[in-house]
Amino acid sequence: MTEVQASMQHSCAIGQSSLSCMELLSQQELELLQSKIAEVNYKKGEIICKQGAPASQIMLVRDGLVKIYMENNSGENLILQIMPGMNIIGLSTLFEGNTVYQFSAQAYLDTKLDVIDSATFRQLIRTNPDFATKVIALLAEYNTIISGRFFCLTQKQTYGRFADVLLCLANRIYKSQKFPLHLSRKELAEIAGMSVESVARIITRFKEENLIDLECKHLNILDYNRMFEISQKG
Amino acid sequence: MTEVQASMQHSCAIGQSSLSCMELLSQQELELLQSKIAEVNYKKGEIICKQGAPASQIMLVRDGLVKIYMENNSGENLILQIMPGMNIIGLSTLFEGNTVYQFSAQAYLDTKLDVIDSATFRQLIRTNPDFATKVIALLAEYNTIISGRFFCLTQKQTYGRFADVLLCLANRIYKSQKFPLHLSRKELAEIAGMSVESVARIITRFKEENLIDLECKHLNILDYNRMFEISQKG
DNA sequence: AAAAAAACTTGATTTACGTCAAATTTTCTT
DNA sequence: AAGAAAATTTGACGTAAATCAAGTTTTTTT
Numbered sequence: 466m467t468e469v470q471a472s473m474q475h476s477c478a479i480g481q482s483s484l485s486c487m488e489l490l491s492q493q494e495l496e497l498l499q500s501k502i503a504e505v506n507y508k509k510g511e512i513i514c515k516q517g518a519p520a521s522q523i524m525l526v527r528d529g530l531v532k533i534y535m536e537n538n539s540g541e542n543l544i545l546q547i548m549p550g551m552n553i554i555g556l557s558t559l560f561e562g563n564t565v566y567q568f569s570a571q572a573y574l575d576t577k578l579d580v581i582d583s584a585t586f587r588q589l590i591r592t593n594p595d596f597a598t599k600v601i602a603l604l605a606e607y608n609t610i611i612s613g614r615f616f617c618l619t620q621k622q623t624y625g626r627f628a629d630v631l632l633c634l635a636n637r638i639y640k641s642q643k644f645p646l647h648l649s650r651k652e653l654a655e656i657a658g659m660s661v662e663s664v665a666r667i668i669t670r671f672k673e674e675n676l677i678d679l680e681c682k683h684l685n686i687l688d689y690n691r692m693f694e695i696s697q698k699g
Numbered sequence: 700m701t702e703v704q705a706s707m708q709h710s711c712a713i714g715q716s717s718l719s720c721m722e723l724l725s726q727q728e729l730e731l732l733q734s735k736i737a738e739v740n741y742k743k744g745e746i747i748c749k750q751g752a753p754a755s756q757i758m759l760v761r762d763g764l765v766k767i768y769m770e771n772n773s774g775e776n777l778i779l780q781i782m783p784g785m786n787i788i789g790l791s792t793l794f795e796g797n798t799v800y801q802f803s804a805q806a807y808l809d810t811k812l813d814v815i816d817s818a819t820f821r822q823l824i825r826t827n828p829d830f831a832t833k834v835i836a837l838l839a840e841y842n843t844i845i846s847g848r849f850f851c852l853t854q855k856q857t858y859g860r861f862a863d864v865l866l867c868l869a870n871r872i873y874k875s876q877k878f879p880l881h882l883s884r885k886e887l888a889e890i891a892g893m894s895v896e897s898v899a900r901i902i903t904r905f906k907e908e909n910l911i912d913l914e915c916k917h918l919n920i921l922d923y924n925r926m927f928e929i930s931q932k933g
Numbered sequence: 934a935a936a937a938a939a940a941c942t943t944g945a946t947t948t949a950c951g952t953c954a955a956a957t958t959t960t961c962t963t
Numbered sequence: 964a965a966g967a968a969a970a971t972t973t974g975a976c977g978t979a980a981a982t983c984a985a986g987t988t989t990t991t992t993t
Contacts, residue, residue: 474769481796535708535846535849535850537850537854538932538933541854543849543850543853543854545846545849556835556838556839556842557839557840557842557843557846558839559835559836559839560836560837560839560840560842560843561836562715562840562843563839563840563843567843567846567847568846587832590828590831590832590835591828591831591832592828594824594825594826594828594831597824597825597828597831597832597835598821598824598825598831600835601790601793601824601831601834601835601838602793602794602795603794604790604835604838604839604842605790605791605792605793605794605797605838606791606794606796606797607842608790608791608794608838608841608842608845609791609794609796609797609801611842611845611846611849612769612779612791612801612802612845613801614849615769615777615779615845615848615849615852616769616771616777618849618853619777619852619853619892620771620775620777658853698772699772
């Protein structure tokens with residue numbers, strides 16, 4: 466079951482790699498970095514970088530949770546990825562054609578970042594093969610995450626996408642079928658790529674069908690197998 | 700105008716980087732590779748790799764054109780990327796969690812590939828910093844391409860997406876507002892992420908409004924500025 | 934504790950787009 | 964060149980999901 470699940474596409478925006486590349490740096494490199502790194506703290510809700518702004522920095526998420534998204538002309542955002550600690554923001558600026566950020570980033574929770582200029586970062590890639598390998602693995606993972614979301618948001622319909630989100634929360638974040646639902650309907654809607662009203666309707670429906678139980682912001686997935694089925698069928 | 704355009708999202712699936720990473724290898728490395736590389740030729744339409752199949756190889760596109768796509772349960776495909784020569788298929792398998800291909804690849808045109816096993820490829824990344832840097836830049840570019848398509852296919856509607864495709868053909872492929880339209884309606888539909896009928900209707904409409912001229916498979920964008928406008932507004 | 938604001942739910946309506954079906958054109962086969 | 968097959972166009976219809984609007988509940992402010 467778990468293997469099957471792993472091989473399927475899902476819209477979960479959160480990666481699983483947890484190893485920091487910083488751990489791969491030598492003592493010497495770390496000392497050299499000391500002067501080049503700026504540690505910055507963001508409060509929940511604060512904007513970390515804006516789509517379209519000149520991009521010359523790489524940011525290492527030390528702690529917290531960051532939303533990576535693209536802004537459209539109307540007020541709605543497309544979430545590309547949600548990053549916990551030990552991830553890197555702005556790698557796509559290492560592609561020479563990118564002089565501006567292609568996305569915005571916002572702190573979902575209080576977040577601590579290490580900011581490094583691209584040039585220094587490039588230097589690390591050149592001098593430390595372990596570091597370079599890790600960066601490649603991270604980029605490859607980001608690619609997989611975004612492709613998976615792309616697939617789900619274009620191919621699955623609302624019920625499947627919402628089931629996806631619930632399973633992601635259960636499996637990846639809380640590691641339990643029962644968990645507190647801190648996210649607002651608006652946030653859920655943004656993650657699942659649908660309107661707030663659709664989220665409300667789907668939750669009502671899922672409750673009616675005894676798929677979930679939701680009381681006092683505590684969600685319980687009552688029928689995991691059916692939920693999984695729904696997420697697969699779309 | 701051109702700068703504005705460059706900063707906008709578009710659904711063009713084709714990258715622009717043209718430098719091969721192979722050029723960055725030393726004579727010694729190339730000789731070492733000699734025995735490890737298999738050169739394979741694919742004819743137009745042939746499948747290069749299948750989503751879900753075990754992934755232990757990296758493929759360098761030498762020449763030709765390759766479609767990278769995800770398959771859904773029904774017969775329709777989601778195109779992630781279209782790769783001309785000097786690109787690499789399967790980099791996402793360098794992320795340790797990926798043991799199978801997350802996508803399928805098919806030759807759009809006759810295509811020549813160099814196939815390398817992942818282990819050898821990883822070794823090159825470790826020993827040659829220029830090579831590693833180039834691979835990172837490529838991955839970063841792929842990320843940008845896929846994110847851009849993700850945005851367009853979820854946020855823009857059919858007219859905007861189709862205008863996007865025409866502009867991509869004009870700007871990136873033929874570098875002229877007038878070009879031969881070899882692609883069938885079905886292929887255009889797949890690239891723009893819509894039904895064949897929608898493509899037909901949009902073409903008819905664009906002709907009625909004197910936006911384009913299409914005779915004997917020869918397309919001419921008569922009003923570039925309006926086409927650009929349509930592609931932006933969605 | 935009352936009032937105000939925000940978040941959520943539910944129903945009615947609209948809409949973009951896909952599907953189905955039939956007609957027409959183009960391309961391929963013999 | 965004639966006939967068959969495939970591709971394209973066009974209209975009619977259905978539908979998933981967004982939007983609009985009006986309640987209801989929860990949270991925040993005073």
